[in-house]
Amino acid sequence: MEKYKYIDLFAGAGGMSLGFDKAGFENVLAVEYDECFAETYKFNFPDHNLKVEDIKNISNDEIKKIIGNNKIDVIIGGPPCQGFSIAGRIGRNFIDDERNQLFKEFVRFVNVIKPKIFVMENVAALKTHNKGKTIEEIVNEFKNVGYTVKYDVLNAVNYGVPQQRRRIFIIGTLNENNKFEFPKKTNKYITIKEALKGLPELKSGETSNIPNHNAMHHSKQMLEKMSYVKDGGDRNDIPEELRPKSGDIRKYIRYNSKEPSICITGDMRKVFHFNQNRALTGRELARIQTFPDNFIFKGNAGKVQQQIGNAVPPKLAFQIANSVKEVLDNE
Numbered sequence: 001m002e003k004y005k006y007i008d009l010f011a012g013a014g015g016m017s018l019g020f021d022k023a024g025f026e027n028v029l030a031v032e033y034d035e036c037f038a039e040t041y042k043f044n045f046p047d048h049n050l051k052v053e054d055i056k057n058i059s060n061d062e063i064k065k066i067i068g069n070n071k072i073d074v075i076i077g078g079p080p081c082q083g084f085s086i087a088g089r090i091g092r093n094f095i096d097d098e099r100n101q102l103f104k105e106f107v108r109f110v111n112v113i114k115p116k117i118f119v120m121e122n123v124a125a126l127k128t129h130n131k132g133k134t135i136e137e138i139v140n141e142f143k144n145v146g147y148t149v150k151y152d153v154l155n156a157v158n159y160g161v162p163q164q165r166r167r168i169f170i171i172g173t174l175n176e177n178n179k180f181e182f183p184k185k186t187n188k189y190i191t192i193k194e195a196l197k198g199l200p201e202l203k204s205g206e207t208s209n210i211p212n213h214n215a216m217h218h219s220k221q222m223l224e225k226m227s228y229v230k231d232g233g234d235r236n237d238i239p240e241e242l243r244p245k246s247g248d249i250r251k252y253i254r255y256n257s258k259e260p261s262i263c264i265t266g267d268m269r270k271v272f273h274f275n276q277n278r279a280l281t282g283r284e285l286a287r288i289q290t291f292p293d294n295f296i297f298k299g300n301a302g303k304v305q306q307q308i309g310n311a312v313p314p315k316l317a318f319q320i321a322n323s324v325k326e327v328l329d330n331e
């Protein structure tokens, strides 16, 4: 049977692409403009058609040329939307704020290609922002190009991902009767200890021969203070006389081995391993995001963290992809 075809916009390292590939979809195009993230994508998906380009520079004619005779079933992607956080406060609409231009680029691709279904992922706050007006605007933008929209905030921890990560998923279908059903929750949380199992121990500054499993270097003072912080503990574990009086509270937190991880972002340098005196390595962060160990991240430590922190956990993307498949199978 022919595979369903997808396009990944704002592809990053490819967390979402990986989930869709695993569910049996075929990539026709991926767009990412960051050279380093694109290197990662190319390395892990050598058969995909990656365009390393600012999405704004891809004209409608070019889109049609790239697609050719392919019938696109689904467009997926997570456009960065920066303007929404203050748009409400200053009384401006989400759509009119130029910092949300990339959202409009996503709508433009959907409008030109007219896939049967699209999946747009974004920060959970979109749902409640500006007393619900922002999500209403978004739904209307898609409605104007012919789509019926459903949305929900999912917490990755409920889908076999060892991490508290809430994100909105907005799903539109060309069919007026949007039959998409969000995946069913699993009933067991995976702890961080389970997630990191089997990875060799490392000291601050040590490297290993496992790809992306290299520990960053911490100052002597930091290491001393953190040596007092227990599994799941914080700066209050540090003896009074050594405890910093001010500064970033996150500097002195240790992961709780019995819980899933807190949300992985682009900068996790200040949260320490539950029983090793250092921050997590890229490989450990990748485990928490459910990337397999053979998925390699390119670039320096900062870039590696960014692309891991940006990603949709592949395991969650896989379940979304299966729900998308249900819709397509029943068209």
Ligand SMILES: C[S@@+](CC[C@H](N)C(=O)[O-])C[C@H]1O[C@@H](n2cnc3c(N)ncnc32)[C@H](O)[C@@H]1O
Pocket (backbone or CB within 6 Å): 010, 011, 012, 013, 014, 015, 016, 017, 031, 032, 033, 034, 037, 053, 054, 055, 056, 077, 078, 079, 080, 102, 310, 311, 312, 313
């Ligand atoms: C939230 S991340 C996407 C993560 C991806 N969905 C995943 O699962 O790994 C957004 C991506 O959009 C890219 N991006 C931002 N502006 C762009 C633009 N104008 N053109 C193309 N890509 C852009 C960023 O470099 C970043 O990798």
